[in-house]
Amino acid sequence: xxxxxxxxxxxxxxxxxxxxxxxxxxxxxxxxxxxxxxxxxxxxxxxxxxxxxxxxxxxxxxxxxxxxxxxxxxxxxxxxxxxxxxxxxxxxxxxxxxxxxxxxxxxxxxxxxxxxxxxxxxxxxxxxxxxxxxxxxxxxxxxxxxxxxxxxxxxxxxxxxxxxxxxxxxxxxxxxxxxxxxxxxxxxxxxxxxxxxxxxxxxxxx
Numbered sequence: 761x762x763x764x765x766x767x768x769x770x771x772x773x774x775x776x777x778x779x780x781x782x783x784x785x786x787x788x789x790x791x792x793x794x795x796x797x798x799x800x801x802x803x804x805x806x807x808x809x810x811x812x813x814x815x816x817x818x819x820x821x822x823x824x825x826x827x828x829x830x831x832x833x834x835x836x837x838x839x840x841x842x843x844x845x846x847x848x849x850x851x852x853x854x855x856x857x858x859x860x861x862x863x864x865x866x867x868x869x870x871x872x873x874x875x876x877x878x879x880x881x882x883x884x885x886x887x888x889x890x891x892x893x894x895x896x897x898x899x900x901x902x903x904x905x906x907x908x909x910x911x912x913x914x915x916x917x918x919x920x921x922x923x924x925x926x927x928x929x930x931x932x933x934x935x936x937x938x939x940x941x942x943x944x945x946x947x948x949x950x951x952x953x954x955x956x957x958x959x960x961x962x963x964x965x966x
Contacts, residue, residue, distance in 0.1 A: 778808045779816065786868070787817065789897065790917050831858055831866050837876075839940035844870035845880040847932060853883055860885065864893045871895040878903060878939050882932060890928050892921035892935075900946070906935045 781800050785791055788800070804810060820828070834856075835846050846866055848858060863881040870879035879895045894903035895918055904912075904919035910931060912921025923931055 772808075774803050774806050774808050775813065778803045778810070779813050782813055782817065787814065827857070828862065828865060828869070831856060831862055832869060835866070835870060838936045839878075839943050841875055842877045842943050843880065843936060843939050844873065844876040844878075845882070845932075845936065846870075847882040847928070848884065850884040850886060853885075858883070860891055860893075863891075867893045867895045871897050877901065877943060880935065880939070882928065884928070888924055888926050890921075890923045890925065890931075892923065894919045894921075894935075901942070906938050909934075 778800060781796060781803075782788075785796065788797070791797060831846070834848065834852075835844050837844055846863060848856070848863070853859075860883050863883045867879040867881040870876050877896060877898055878901065881893045882890055884890050892907065892912065894906060894914075896903050897917065899916075902916040904914040904916060907913055907919050907921040910921055910923055912919060912923075914920050925931060
């Protein structure tokens with residue numbers, strides 16, 4: 761990101777501050793409060809060029825898109841299709857020429873799919889050395905909590921975990937089970953609220 765900004769001749773601190781906001785909020789799609797928007801507005805009034813800076817995001821060649829498409833073809837689903845996940849061993853990653861940055865991008869792309877509520881990516885970077893990344897676009901979910909039992913964490917919408925293990929499958933299954941349980945509990949709660957509201961409406965009309 762910084763290299764692309766440098767190539768575009770961006771030099772001021774304001775440019776890089778705005779650049780960080782753009783990428784951290786994914787073009788302002790993840791805003792926890794008005795303070796961030798206020799800072800962004802001040803930077804824009806100070807002369808930052810939004811149109812130029814936004815070009816640093818998702819700039820890819822056709823070859824890169826095809827490569828990413830091949831990676832996404834390895835994705836699987838859990839929790840009745842509501843969780844999308846990728847898990848690649850070091851050998852698989854080497855064969856596909858996949859980096860951890862590729863995996864994080866894939867997690868974001870999965871999270872943007874209309875049927876996926878949580879995206880998870882796991883990559884073995886060396887023998888038994890795993891890095892996880894989780895993403896969601898939903899405000900009521902907190903993906904960081906799934907990594908806390910293993911020493912990871914992060915933000916509600918983006919979290920990470922580094923795990924050294926000879927067998928990643930138990931940890932992966934535990935994380936997927938926790939995600940599925942949360943989604944099922946949330947949907948049960950929402951269904952109960954809908955039924956309660958419908959019942960109250962019916963009684964009030966009697």
